[in-house]
Structure formats: C-alpha cells, structure tokens
Amino acid sequence: MSEYLSLSETAELVGKCKETLRRWDNEGILNAVREPVSNYRVYKKSDVHALLGNLFDDIKEEEVSNYVKPNHNYSVLELFAGAGGLAVGLEKSGLKCVALNEIDKWACNTLRKNRPHWNVLEGDIKDFNFSKYKNQVDVVTGGFPCQAFSYAGKKLGLKDARGTLFYEFARVVQEVSPAICIGENVRGLLSHEKGKTLQGMISILDEIGYNVVPVQVLKAINYKVPQKRERLILVGIRKDIDIKYEYPKPYKRIYNLSDALKKGELYDTNVPKSDGAKYPQSKKDVLDLVPPKGYWRDLPIDIQKEYMGGSFYLGGGKTGMARRIGWDEPSLTLTCSPAQKQTERCHPDETRPFTVREYARIQTFPDEWKFDGSIAQQYKQIGNAVPVNLGCELGYSIINFLNNYYLVKNQKEEIS
Numbered sequence: 001m002s003e004y005l006s007l008s009e010t011a012e013l014v015g016k017c018k019e020t021l022r023r024w025d026n027e028g029i030l031n032a033v034r035e036p037v038s039n040y041r042v043y044k045k046s047d048v049h050a051l052l053g054n055l056f057d058d059i060k061e062e063e064v065s066n067y068v069k070p071n072h073n074y075s076v077l078e079l080f081a082g083a084g085g086l087a088v089g090l091e092k093s094g095l096k097c098v099a100l101n102e103i104d105k106w107a108c109n110t111l112r113k114n115r116p117h118w119n120v121l122e123g124d125i126k127d128f129n130f131s132k133y134k135n136q137v138d139v140v141t142g143g144f145p146c147q148a149f150s151y152a153g154k155k156l157g158l159k160d161a162r163g164t165l166f167y168e169f170a171r172v173v174q175e176v177s178p179a180i181c182i183g184e185n186v187r188g189l190l191s192h193e194k195g196k197t198l199q200g201m202i203s204i205l206d207e208i209g210y211n212v213v214p215v216q217v218l219k220a221i222n223y224k225v226p227q228k229r230e231r232l233i234l235v236g237i238r239k240d241i242d243i244k245y246e247y248p249k250p251y252k253r254i255y256n257l258s259d260a261l262k263k264g265e266l267y268d269t270n271v272p273k274s275d276g277a278k279y280p281q282s283k284k285d286v287l288d289l290v291p292p293k294g295y296w297r298d299l300p301i302d303i304q305k306e307y308m309g310g311s312f313y314l315g316g317g318k319t320g321m322a323r324r325i326g327w328d329e330p331s332l333t334l335t336c337s338p339a340q341k342q343t344e345r346c347h348p349d350e351t352r353p354f355t356v357r358e359y360a361r362i363q364t365f366p367d368e369w370k371f372d373g374s375i376a377q378q379y380k381q382i383g384n385a386v387p388v389n390l391g392c393e394l395g396y397s398i399i400n401f402l403n404n405y406y407l408v409k410n411q412k413e414e415i416s
C-alpha cells in the first residue's frame with residue numbers, strides 16, 4: 001500500500017478536514033479507493049500530488065490588492081518583538097515603529113543591528129511603564145506567549161490575569177490607549193483550556209475599553225508567504241470608535257518553495273549561501289531514501305519501524321516525520337529548531353535542513369535582514385516570527401482602519 005495514503009494523511013497533506021475530503025470524493029474532486037480489508041478510504045499518492053500541484057501552482061486571474069497608502073504618519077508600539085518579523089512587515093506596509101520591547105538579548109541585537117534608529121527596549125515587559133506613550137501611539141501590537149489563567153469567578157478580570165504575559169499586553173494597551181490593538185498567537189489558543197483562555201482575553205479587553213472583532217485565524221499561504229503557517233489574530237477597537245475593522249483579503253496566488261529559494265516573483269536572486277544545521281549521519285541515511293514531498297511512509301517497512309519506534313503503531317498521519325519538502329509546494333510550518341524528529345523539513349534536493357537564510361526566506365524576511373547569535377539562536381528567532389509578508393498585509397488592514405478613523409474624526413472636529 002505504499003502508493004496510497006490514508007484519509008488522515010491526505011487531510012494533513014492538503015490542509016483540509018476529513019469531511020471535506022469525503023465530500024471531494026463524492027463530488028469527484030479527489031477520488032478515493034477502498035482498502036480491500038478494512039473498506040476504509042485511501043488515496044493514490046499520485047492523485048494527491050496532482051491535486052496539490054493544481055492547488056499550489058495555479059496563477060489565478062489578476063488579484064485585488066490590500067495595499068493602501070497611509071494618509072498620516074501612523075505609529076506602532078510593538079511588544080514581544082522577537083527578531084522583528086511583524087515589525088518589519090508593519091514597516092513595509094507604511095507604519096512607523098516608535099518602540100519595540102523584547103526580553104531576549106539576541107533578538108534585541110538583531111533589531112538594533114538592522115534598524116539602528118529603532119527604539120529597542122530590552123528587558124522583561126513587566127519592568128517597563130509605557131505611560132509616556134499615552135495617546136501618542138495609534139496601534140499596540142504583540143505576540144504574547146500563551147499561558148493559562150487561573151479562574152476564580154465566572155468572568156475573568158484584568159487583575160485575575162496578573163502574572164501572565166497577556167496581562168502585560170492588556171496593561172500596556174490600557175496605559176497607552178491606542179485606537180486599535182492587535183494580538184497574535186497560535187491557532188491552538190482557540191482550543192486552549194476549551195476556549196476559556198481566549199474568552200478570558202476577550203473579556204479583559206472589554207473591561208479595559210476595547211471591543212474585540214470576531215477572531216480569525218489567517219493562513220500565511222494566502223498572504224504571499226510560501227509556508228503553511230497560521231496565526232490567530234485578536235483585534236481590539238477602542239470603544240469610543242465606531243469604525244469597522246476588516247481583515248486583509250486573502251490572495252489566490254499561492255507561493256511555493258521554489259518561489260522562496262529561487263529567483264522569481266518573491267526574490268530577485270537565488271537564495272544566498274549561509275550557515276545551517278546538519279542531520280546526524282543516522283538520520284541522513286534514512287532521509288536519503290525519502291523523495292521530495294515524501295515522508296516516513298515512503299521508507300522500506302523495516303526502516304519505518306526502526307525510525308518511528310513506538311509511534312509506528314500509534315496511528316495518525318505524522319506527516320511531519322522524515323518529511324522532505326517539494327519545490328512545487330509551500331513549506332510546512334517552520335519551527336524553532338530545524339532538525340526535530342516530529343517536524344523535519346528536509347531540503348528537496350539535498351539531504352539537510354534548510355539553512356538559516358533559506359529559513360528566513362520561507363518566512364519572507366528580506367535578504368538584508370541579518371540575525372544575531374549562534375546558529376541555534378538564529379533559527380529560533382526566525383521560527384518564532386510572524387512572516388514578514390503576513391505582517392505587511394495586516395499592516396495594510398490597520399492603515400485602512402486608521403485612514404477611516406482619522407477621516408471621520410477630522411470631519412467631526414471641523415463640524416464642532
């Protein structure tokens with residue numbers, strides 16, 4: 001059965017739920033065959049790859065752009081700034097960073113090295129008071145690390161969240177009082193503590209004077225990023241403002257690994273050479289046997305068993321294990337270290353992890369953006385980042401909102 005994929009493996013590969021695949025089977029979009037013994041649906045690998053090719057290669061008709069020019073100089077305070085993925089994206093859209101806070105010294109060095117004029121506030125957010133930015137900043141952004149709250153009563157208040165980094169995010173928003181605040185996080189926040197963590201965050205933002213726009217998870221592949229990464233976006237609008245915020249519209253054009261690493265629409269040159277991690281010989285010997293777009297299921301059965309150990313018998317797709325990315329598909333989500341067993345993303349032609357520069361390109365950083373620290377520190381900074389192009393599209397949505405806000409505000413002031 002090595003030319004076939006199970007329903008769950010196919011679902012993981014094409015990024016759709018099993019229900020959609022069953023519907024596609026009924027509608028003839030992707031036909032399954034029945035496994036003779038179990039009668040379960042299985043899919044021919046060649047059919048799945050052909051479909052992935054269609055999904056990812058298609059250059060569709062002319063797109064409507066999210067681009068919008070700022071009518072004024074809009075300023076951002078970026079919290080949990082990391083190595084600047086979101087900050088560079090927001091800058092690219094036309095927003096100005098007035099200050100960035102980050103605790104990690106290597107990430108702070110990266111920010112300073114690339115943007116000597118940026119005001120980088122290095123240290124624990126808890127130790128900073130941002131009152132001097134009150135009414136001076138249009139937007140506060142931040143990818144606060146997700147932590148559980150302890151629930152005393154029914155409705156979580158700001159004080160109850162003390163000790164968490166979301167508390168710090170909300171505390172700064174309260175101190176600065178921007179027109180709009182944007183939190184970003186992983187999709188997992190939707191289901192964290194059965195949704196209670198997210199509900200708690202929404203109720204805290206409500207308490208400090210912000211209405212939260214219905215939360216969306218944006219897929220980076222829809223925003224000019226050659227990677228299947230997702231970010232949950234939490235948008236708060238100050239309650240005195242009656243202007244609708246709209247998420248950036250997804251583009252149809254999907255970029256792939258070739259767009260990331262070779263000269264083309266995304267970059268003017270092939271990816272520059274750079275340092276990178278290596279696989280230990282034992283892992284290299286195994287990955288040598290895996291073709292592009294393949295994974296552990298493509299190995300001979302005895303090697304599958306040896307490589308997967310106990311996981312072999314546990315079921316589930318585990319399509320990230322012993323995975324080699326293909327040129328004509330977007331990369332799977334990059335993590336903070338490139339050679340982990342659950343999340344291997346081997347180069348298509350060479351048996352090695354992506355180099356630091358290849359990592360940065362898959363996250364759509366410009367080639368000029370240099371990272372500080374050891375190679376492991378550099379991978380971590382890149383793996384933690386919001387893809388720059390996603391940040392840029394989010395930036396356009398913020399600028400659009402602020403243009404409308406100031407238009408209405410100025411009109412009201414003229415009348416009164």
Ligand SMILES: C[S@@+](CC[C@H](N)C(=O)[O-])C[C@H]1O[C@@H](n2cnc3c(N)ncnc32)[C@H](O)[C@@H]1O
Pocket residue numbers: 080081082083084085086087101102103104107123124125126142143144145165381384385386387
């Ligand atoms: C998900 S990363 C942010 C990525 C960043 N937005 C980007 O696009 O590159 C979260 C960051 O929060 C930082 N962080 C964690 N605890 C912190 C604290 N107490 N104070 C300030 N920064 C903190 C981490 O060092 C990490 O860089």
